[in-house]
Amino acid sequence: MVSARPAVQQLPAYRPGRNPADLAREIGVERAVKLASNEVAFPPLPAVVEALAATAGETNRYPDNGAVVLTAALAERYGVDPDQVVTGCGAVMLCQQLAQSFNDPGTGIAFAWRSFEMYPLLARVAGARAVQVPLVPGRPGGPADTHDLGAMAAAVDDSTRVVFVCNPNNPTGTAVRRRELERFLDAVPADTLVVLDEAYREFVTDPEVPDGLELMRGRPNVAVLRTFSKAWGLAGLRVGYLVAEDPAVADAVRRTHVPFSVSTLAQAAAVAALASEDEVRRRCAAVTAERERLTAALRERGLDVSDSQANFVWLPVGEEAVGLAAALESRAVITRPFAGEGIRVTVGTPEEDDVFLAALDQARSTATVA
Template sequence: MVSPRPAVEALPAYRPGRNPADLAREIGVDRAIKLASNEVAFPPLPAVVQAVTAAAGETNRYPDNGAAVLTAALAERYGVDPGQIASGCGAVTLCQELAQAYSEPGTSIAFAWRSFEMYPLLARVAGARPVQVPLVPGRDGGPADTHDLDGLLAAIDDTTRLVFVCNPNNPTGTAVRRGELERFLDAVPATTLVVLDEAYREFVSDGDVPDGVELMRGRDNVAVLRTFSKAWGLAGLRVGYLIAEDPAVAEAVRKTHVPFSVSMLAQAAAVAALASEDEVRRRCAAVVAERARLTGELRERGLDVADSQANFVWLPVGEQAAPLAEALEARAVITRPFPGEGVRVTVGAPEEDDAFLAALDAVRDDVRVAVRPA
């Protein structure tokens, strides 16, 4: 019998959010609501639909492996050289390519925990040791939900090749501010690459949460990850990108890139989305406003909800996470539980969030969701 590597065999399978159509059929309702995967509720941008339709007529050909048009558009947008950019099939693929480019057995990858669930899996696949640094409370008396940058710095040693800083953090939605992040970056050894994972950057409303691309400049061991899957509405097409101060970092990622993995349709859609930035900004502003409303409604119900800088909110309900998510699914609302820790709820359209709140009101007594004292 042929067996995979023990490290791979021991990996848990990635679990995406449930398909709402499947849940609707299962429980016998017309429609289920999915607030589990941090997608935006808006339909694709009109320019994206037009670009994808035009590109579909060329899909008998391979896509441009270097994504030259997209790379040039990104380089102009951020004021960098095209050689500083690498594209990939979503930001998670770039995380994997970074791990492959910089890690090997005997090295380590450090990151906060809980954070993006793929970090420890990608470390193990690359043969590296995952180093998890626990989150700390972001406010007095609050739950552990924020990066401990001092702890992360202390965890770096001679084996540490990569450090991931997810800002805003997934799944808690909290973000580290400019001063502490600058101090952290200045203290990290030059031989360790810091990757600022900014998948949710477009939803940041706190002016003291820095733009990673600004902090990257002048720091050769810093790279930034962004994605078109969230704010830009291209989750179904999968395209992300990396910007590195040192072009050698982007070149290393391109060397581990799976050829042609960013499809022709994805490249065309991303270019069209960038040209529609004004509309994207309006959509993000609507998400931020709805996030504030949803946060206020949850706090009125006594739930301890931190200020989120992403397009989701975090319910730190501990051991009730799995029962709560299961009870909500029984009422046709899909959320993302992290058993023993909390439930992540995507900010949806107002009517979707109202349905979630109604379902929460209906089940919370049965599930015994803890509330914060008034």
């Protein structure tokens, strides 16, 4: 009998957010609201739709494996050499390539916990140790929701090959600020790669939260991950990218690239999106304004919601998480629960968020009566 590696057999299945059409049919309503996957609620950018239409006739051919046009556009945007840029099938694929490129079995991958749920899974697949450093309260009396960079620096040892810093952090939405992040980067040994995972960078409004690409300069052991799936609205096309200060880091990641994994359509769409930056900025501003409204509404309801720097908010409801998420789902609102910890709620349109708030009020009222 053929058996997979034990580490693979023990991997939990990744659970994407439910399809809202499926839920609507299941519970017999016209429409369900999905606030589970941190997508933007806006439709694709007009330039993206045009690029897809113009490129569709080329899909009988393999894509440009080096994504040369997209790589050049990213290099120009950030003032780096194209050799410092790597594109991939979403940022999560680049996370996997990083683990494959730098971790031998038994070496360590360090990250905060809770953070992006794929980090420990990727460590297992690579045969590496997952070094999980607990979050701490980001404010006095608040929930544990923020990176403890001092503890993370202390957790790095001779076997640690990669450290992920998710900033803003998924799923809590909190972010570490410049002074503490600079102190952390200076403390990490030069032979350990620090990856600043900035999937939600475009939604940051706190001026004290640094742009990782600025901190990367002059630090050869630092790289920055970003994605087109969130602010740029290309979640269905899967495009992410890595920018590394040291071209040798980018070269190593490029060597583990699955050929042609960024499609022709995805590359054309990403280039068109970059050329639509003004519209993307307007959309991000609308998201962050709605984020503030949603945060205030949740606080008015007595929920201890920290300031988010992403396009979602975190409800630290502890053991109530799974039950509350199920109650919301029964009312046609899909969120993302993390058992025993909290619920992540994507910022939707004002209408969607009002539906969520009404469902939340009903669910909590029913629970109180029960």
